[in-house]
Amino acid sequence: MEHTAFIGVGSNLGPREVQLRQALQWIEEEIGTLIRASNIYQTSPWGGIDQPDYLNQVWQIRTGLGPFHLMTALLELEKRANRERLQRWGARTLDLDLLFYDDYRIRTAFLTLPHPQIQNRNFVLVPLAEIAPDWLHPVLGKTAAELAAKSPDEEIVRIWAGN
Structure with a gap:
């Protein structure tokens, strides 16, 4: 099943x-x-740590993997890209966050769906609203466009010149 x-x-x-x-x-x-x-966006680091700006995107995919297998696969890709987890919200070569999986609601030590910080992060909301403005958050009951419009995050997200 996809x-x-x-x-x-x-x-x-x-x-x-x-x-x-x-x-x-x-x-x-x-x-x-x-x-x-989505387009690639350049964003300031989130979390108050001094580090270089990020390039961010959101991808919508279709997969046959279950949510836990998908999360495991994403973590393996981060390792392949030499990601080191030295500091929470610290600099990284690659960050892959599973934001939504269908309309699943999961809360375990390994995986929380939907991702618990979506509504607070412009670097996620802006590209998400670009590609799926009508996607409905299964817990908050608001679309991606509505969440982006009412985001409490004041960080500026701008389309990267390299697009």
């Missing part, structure tokens, strides 16, 4: 755009089919 998942993608170390494109290639080769990809 499922729809949204993945938030980011990189702020090394060749950022190359890493986003490589991760998308891995996704398509090993995990599922790309339905839509």
Whole structure:
């Protein structure tokens, strides 16, 4: 059975755009089919840590993997991209966040769906609203466009000039 998942993608170390494109290639080769990809956005780091700006995207994919297998596969791709988890919200070569998986609601130590911070992060909301403005958050009952319009996050998200 095929499922729809949204993945938030980011990189702020090394060749950022190359890493986003490589991760998308891995996704398509090993995990599922790309339905839509947002523009690439340049964003300030979130979480108050001094570090380089991020490039961020949101991808909508179709996959046959279950949510826990998908999350495991995303973590493996981060490792392949040499991600090191040295500091919470710290700099990273690749960050792959499972935002939504169909309309599943899951809360475990390993995986929480929908991702619990979507509504507070412009770097997710802006690209999500770009590709799926009518996607309904299964817990909050608001569309991606509504969440983006009412976001409490004041960080500026701008389309990256390299698009």
